[in-house]
Amino acid sequence: MTPLDNEISRRRTFAIISHPDAGKTTLTEKLLWFGGAIQVAGEVRARKASRHATSDWMELEKQRGISVTSSVMQFPYRECMINLLDTPGHEDFSEDTYRTLTAVDSAVMVIDSVNGVEAQTIKLLNVCRMRDTPILTFINKLDREGKEPIDLLDEIESVLGIQCAPMTWPIGMGKRFRGVYHLYDDAIAFFDPQAEKGTAEIIQGLDNPRLDELIGTQADELRMDIELVRGASHAFDAEAYLSGKQSPVFFGSAVNNFGVQSLLDAVVDLSPPPIARPSVSREVLPNEPKFSGFVFKIQANMDPKHRDRIAFLRVCSGRFDRGMKVKQVASGKMLSINNAITFMARDRSTTDEAWPGDIIGIPNHGTIRLGETFTEGEDLRFTGIPSFAPEHFRLARIANPLKIKQLQKGLQQLAEEGATQLFRPLSGTDLILGAVGTLQFDVVASRLENEYGVQVIFEHYNCATARWIHGDAAELRQLSDRYSANVALDGADDPVYLAPNNVYLNMVKEKYPNLRFLEAREVA
Numbered sequence: 001m002t003p004l005d006n007e008i009s010r011r012r013t014f015a016i017i018s019h020p021d022a023g024k025t026t027l028t029e030k031l032l033w034f035g036g037a038i039q040v041a042g043e044v045r046a047r048k049a050s051r052h053a054t055s056d057w058m059e060l061e062k063q064r065g066i067s068v069t070s071s072v073m074q075f076p077y078r079e080c081m082i083n084l085l086d087t088p089g090h091e092d093f094s095e096d097t098y099r100t101l102t103a104v105d106s107a108v109m110v111i112d113s114v115n116g117v118e119a120q121t122i123k124l125l126n127v128c129r130m131r132d133t134p135i136l137t138f139i140n141k142l143d144r145e146g147k148e149p150i151d152l153l154d155e156i157e158s159v160l161g162i163q164c165a166p167m168t169w170p171i172g173m174g175k176r177f178r179g180v181y182h183l184y185d186d187a188i189a190f191f192d193p194q195a196e197k198g199t200a201e202i203i204q205g206l207d208n209p210r211l212d213e214l215i216g217t218q219a220d221e222l223r224m225d226i227e228l229v230r231g232a233s234h235a236f237d238a239e240a241y242l243s244g245k246q247s248p249v250f251f252g253s254a255v256n257n258f259g260v261q262s263l264l265d266a267v268v269d270l271s272p273p274p275i276a277r278p279s280v281s282r283e284v285l286p287n288e289p290k291f292s293g294f295v296f297k298i299q300a301n302m303d304p305k306h307r308d309r310i311a312f313l314r315v316c317s318g319r320f321d322r323g324m325k326v327k328q329v330a331s332g333k334m335l336s337i338n339n340a341i342t343f344m345a346r347d348r349s350t351t352d353e354a355w356p357g358d359i360i361g362i363p364n365h366g367t368i369r370l371g372e373t374f375t376e377g378e379d380l381r382f383t384g385i386p387s388f389a390p391e392h393f394r395l396a397r398i399a400n401p402l403k404i405k406q407l408q409k410g411l412q413q414l415a416e417e418g419a420t421q422l423f424r425p426l427s428g429t430d431l432i433l434g435a436v437g438t439l440q441f442d443v444v445a446s447r448l449e450n451e452y453g454v455q456v457i458f459e460h461y462n463c464a465t466a467r468w469i470h471g472d473a474a475e476l477r478q479l480s481d482r483y484s485a486n487v488a489l490d491g492a493d494d495p496v497y498l499a500p501n502n503v504y505l506n507m508v509k510e511k512y513p514n515l516r517f518l519e520a521r522e523v524a
């Protein structure tokens with residue numbers, strides 16, 4: 001094995017997805033703790049405290065500063081190097097989450113056993129499905145009276161349309177929660193909220209008399225349950241998991257540390273290392289010797305006055321060395337990356353190299369855009385960074401018309417960063433902002449004022465949804481001439497139809513059958 005192959009095989013890059021409050025932050029914290037990356041619980045929670053006050057811009061600003069370094073948490077566990085990518089908790093920032101999901105090789109889905117599958121879980125799972133991302137499921141909060149485990153699996157299968165393969169099975173729940181049985185190790189881990197790692201004892205075998213000794217009549221209930229579960233549920237199938245068709249399911253209680261280690265072991269044992277990535281011209285294998293990667297997230301740095309930003313780049317192939325010269329494919333320029341940040345959760349000191357699956361942060365002054373590809377010279381363009389149809393729209397106006405240039409520049413740059421989407425209708429001079437969550441508008445207004453010295457006023461804009469237009473050029477011209485106020489150019493000058501309502505959208509679809517109206521487009 002070459003050093004490159006070796007480093008690839010030990011990389012696991014994943015994100016946690018969940019509906020708010022299912023326990024994502026708690027689980028992240030416990031994973032870091034089991035991985036030895038944090039010494040005391042609470043470090044992640046402190047960050048979350050600021051995240052909850054998202055309606056307050058000052059808090060957001062603080063959080064933005066802190067989260068540059070906490071967006072990627074890298075730590076060694078067993079023989080692997082784990083990259084855990086953070087995703088914003090608030091659903092108004094789900095665009096950011098969607099993009100982060102394009103940079104991972106797998107995901108962990110957290111389900112609250114009391115609430116089952118929730119709205120945000122459905123949305124996020126659909127994003128994972130676009131790339132057939134393999135998903136492990138963690139059913140959390142077994143220490144509470146929740147839904148029956150078998151009903152939860154049914155719900156996941158029917159609502160999310162993914163097969164479930166239980167890997168562990170809970171013994172009771174709520175007050176009667178005693179632990180889990182591992183279906184493949186034939187081992188029982190007993191729950192003890194007082195024990196340091198949540199587990200009192202582990203025993204082998206369902207027929208072990210110690211089982212009856214410890215949990216009495218629940219032992220026979222468990223034996224019956226397992227017989228039923230083995231007969232009625234899907235057996236684990238590695239291929240089905242890796243192709244995103246089946247999700248191995250674990251049960252536990254994150255706040256009590258219980259079940260977390262099994263999950264982390266599953267990330268090492270079952271989740272895939274970096275695999276080939278599609279680009280416009282060809283597939284790029286991770287073990288190609290030459291470096292390549294793409295930018296999936298741009299974040300303004302701690303000091304907004306300097307307008308420096310960090311571009312988060314996912315390494316797709318080869319090895320990155322500090323100071324190496326790389327090509328920014330979009331501009332054709334060669335850049336020396338001397339000041340890249342790599343991320344170790346344990347100590348913030350930088351390392352000098354990165355391998356496929358790793359994330360590096362490149363400081364820049366707005367010259368690097370979302371979705372861009374970097375290589376050692378080849379003109380590659382990675383595909384797959386999505387932009388989603390916004391659901392909220394505002395018309396941007398300014399108090400002082402002399403500042404129109406600053407407004408245009410500010411909006412253009414914030415759109416490149418992904419903070420909002422910008423649309424310019426073909427007729428008139430209106431600047432329309434689109435967002436997936438309305439909180440994005442507050443962020444944009446505040447940043448325009450602080451960073452560009454522009455006071456913006458957002459007004460209602462009559463638009464229900466946006467669709468990117470692809471297809472026949474002649475029909476596009478006709479549509480643009482006929483509805484020039486509703487056809488706009490986005491930040492990348494691609495045509496978009498701004499539909500006042502669904503009736504209009506259906507009408508233009510019928511009228512222009514050779515055009516396609518897409519809900520998402522790729523940024524790069």
Ligand SMILES: Nc1nc2c(ncn2[C@@H]2O[C@H](COP(=O)(O)OP(=O)(O)OP(=O)(O)O)[C@@H](O)[C@H]2O)c(=O)[nH]1
Pocket residue numbers: 018019020021022023024025026027048088089090140141142143144252253254255256
């Ligand atoms: N009873 C119980 N509560 C839990 C468990 N895990 C997490 N919680 C609690 O559930 C609440 C939400 O957990 P978080 O980890 O903050 O959830 P989150 O998904 O990160 O929430 P957002 O940041 O809003 O996305 C907190 O009060 C946790 O203490 C568990 O295993 N059992």
